[in-house]
Amino acid sequence: FFTLGIALAKNSVKLYTDFYKSDIIIASPLGLRNVIGAEGDKIRDYDFLSSIEVLTLFMGDVFLMQNWEHVLHSLQFTNLKPVKDRDIDFSRVKNWILDGLGSSYRQTLVFSSFSCPEINSVFGACENHRGSVRIQSLSQPGVLSTINTPVRQVFSRMPDRKPTQTPLEYLTTQRF
Secondary structure, three states: OOEEEEEEOOOOEEEOOOHHHOOEEEEOHHHHHHHHOOOOOOOOOOHHHHHOOEEEEOOHHHHHHOOHHHHHHHHHOOOOOOOOOOOOOOOOOOHHHHOOOHHHHOEEEEOOOOOOHHHHHHHHHOOOOOOOOOOOOOOOOOOHHHOOOOOOOOOOOOOOOOOOOOHHHHHHHOOO
C-alpha cells in the first residue's frame, strides 16, 4: 500500500507533504484505509478527505482483484464535514463543503478495462448535480483477425475402429 501527498506552489512541487497541506493525494485503497482507521480506533483521521473535488479511480479493475471493501470504505469518508479544525487550511474548504454538499460538486472519474456491478455502484453513489456520463468501448476486437497465416482446419469422421484400439492409438496410426 502507498500514500503520497503532493503540494503545488508557483515554482515548486513538494512530495510527501501532509495530507492537510496537499493539493494532490495519490493513494491505494489500503493505504487510505490505514490512514483513516477502523471503527473503534481511538485515533481516526479523515478530515483531509472533506475537500476532495476530483476523485479518480485509475485501473478500477485492479482494485476489484484486491479488496473492493477498501475502496468503499475510503469513499464513505470523502466529502464529509470536517470534525476537527486541526491543520485545516480554511481557504481550501469551500462553502458547499461546509453545507454538506461536497459530494454534489465532486467529479468522480473511474477508469477500468471492463464494467461490472461493483464499479457501476460507485456511479450510483455519486450525487453530482450536473449528472454523470459513462463512456465505454463496445467493440471487442477479436484475435482471429490478427492471424497472418491462415490455419488449415480439417474435420473428418473417424471410421469404425477395432474394439481393442483407443481413439489415441487410432489417430496416431492412421495417415490423413
